[in-house]
Amino acid sequence: MRIIETAQTRDFRQEVRDWLQTNGPREKRPPDGAAMRAFDMAWQAKQFDGGWAGISWPQEYGGRGLPLVEQMIWHEEYSRSGAPSSGNMFVALSHAGPTLINEGSEVQKAYHLPRILRGEVTWCQGFSEPGAGSDLGALNTRAEIDGDHLVVNGSKIWTTYAPGADFQELLVRTDPGAGKHKGITWVICPMNTPGVEVRPIRAMSGITHFAQCFYDNVRIPLANVVGGLNNGWRVAMTTLGFERGTANIAHQIELSRTVEKLVEIAAQIDAPEGGRRAIADDAIAAELATLRAEVAALRSMTALTISRNMRQAVPGPEGNLVALQFGELIRRVMDFALRLLGPRGLERDSEFGEWPLEYLEAYKWAIGGGTSEIRRNAIGERLLGLPKGPKA
Numbered sequence: 001m002r003i004i005e006t007a008q009t010r011d012f013r014q015e016v017r018d019w020l021q022t023n024g025p026r027e028k029r030p031p032d033g034a035a036m037r038a039f040d041m042a043w044q045a046k047q048f049d050g051g052w053a054g055i056s057w058p059q060e061y062g063g064r065g066l067p068l069v070e071q072m073i074w075h076e077e078y079s080r081s082g083a084p085s086s087g088n089m090f091v092a093l094s095h096a097g098p099t100l101i102n103e104g105s106e107v108q109k110a111y112h113l114p115r116i117l118r119g120e121v122t123w124c125q126g127f128s129e130p131g132a133g134s135d136l137g138a139l140n141t142r143a144e145i146d147g148d149h150l151v152v153n154g155s156k157i158w159t160t161y162a163p164g165a166d167f168q169e170l171l172v173r174t175d176p177g178a179g180k181h182k183g184i185t186w187v188i189c190p191m192n193t194p195g196v197e198v199r200p201i202r203a204m205s206g207i208t209h210f211a212q213c214f215y216d217n218v219r220i221p222l223a224n225v226v227g228g229l230n231n232g233w234r235v236a237m238t239t240l241g242f243e244r245g246t247a248n249i250a251h252q253i254e255l256s257r258t259v260e261k262l263v264e265i266a267a268q269i270d271a272p273e274g275g276r277r278a279i280a281d282d283a284i285a286a287e288l289a290t291l292r293a294e295v296a297a298l299r300s301m302t303a304l305t306i307s308r309n310m311r312q313a314v315p316g317p318e319g320n321l322v323a324l325q326f327g328e329l330i331r332r333v334m335d336f337a338l339r340l341l342g343p344r345g346l347e348r349d350s351e352f353g354e355w356p357l358e359y360l361e362a363y364k365w366a367i368g369g370g371t372s373e374i375r376r377n378a379i380g381e382r383l384l385g386l387p388k389g390p391k392a
Contacts, residue, residue: 019050040119041120042119062113080253091165096169126156126168127169129141137181141154141215145222154172171232186227189224193218195217266285284340291332320382331365
């Protein structure tokens with residue numbers, strides 16, 4: 001694996017850095033609700049107008065068609081600039097869009113991809129169900145063919161950014177007589193379709209990004225099927241490949257910035273026993289050094305993923321390695337932050353940051369998209385060739 005910066009990529013990096021410095025939002029991103037959605041869409045539209053949307057997406061759909069190395073550089077500089085997360089645009093940009101590029105029809109790509117890049121629509125993901133979370137093959141939301149439509153009944157849960165979403169990447173069972181991982185279909189569900197009900201769920205952090213979605217005889221055109229009827233498991237693995245691989249590059253770089261921020265804080269506050277700065281405490285310094293090393297290892301794993309994906313259109317199961325490391329590491333970083341800050345770490349909007357919120361939000365990374373246990377199983381079975389574990 002070799003990713004070597006050239007004069008061209010260095011110029012590209014400087015161009016990215018200059019644009020973000022000039023155009024990055026100055027106002028604080030709203031934490032929730034319609035105001036946050038409007039902020040995210042407006043920021044995406046500004047990136048598009050500036051020529052920075054869809055760095056690696058095909059040019060015919062509004063992207064720039066550049067190699068993934070440039071995409072990684074964009075994410076690196078984006079995070080370093082302190083620009084806000086993609087938020088409501090995340091599923092559209094990192095799940096639905098890449099999936100449509102690889103699996104969608106020309107009509108689907110021509111309609112949806114430019115709208116995503118222009119920040120005109122948001123998407124949510126309808127995969128998990130009350131009885132089918134990490135075991136996605138157990139999903140029961142069913143769809144029956146009626147003429148040129150699918151009629152959908154059932155429910156999905158933990159649907160991020162569903163309130164206000166325009167479309168949903170929805171997995172339904174179209175052939176209940178087929179095997180567990182067969183008879184599933186990936187379909188585009190317009191969220192304003194009659195029969196779709198969205199009930200927000202408040203997370204332990206107090207934020208209502210999640211929701212449960214209910215489908216009561218929801219009619220979706222067969223033209224919205226992606227990848228063909230009963231091929232949904234394969235298409236879903238494409239979606240999850242992006243989610244577990246390159247989709248979280250920006251979050252990984254942000255984690256690196258968080259560790260460096262903790263180093264700075266340790267140089268400003270006193271050690272637990274007093275008399276010196278926390279950074280001078282051997283145990284604290286050693287833990288910071290370990291976290292910094294683990295972040296560096298994560299960055300190397302990400303670079304390896306980028307290098308591999310330059311030779312294949314769809315990320316493979318190796319993305320589980322990155323997702324597992326990130327989900328476990330971010331919790332350790334946030335746990336250390338609260339221990340370092342002590343009582344001050346429990347303050348909201350303190351001079352050192354929003355650590356209580358960051359701590360609670362960190363737990364989602366070891367659950368969403370597959371728990372750490374599921375990812376370990378995937379690594380063992382699909383990468384190491386180990387036998388499957390016993391069924392529950």
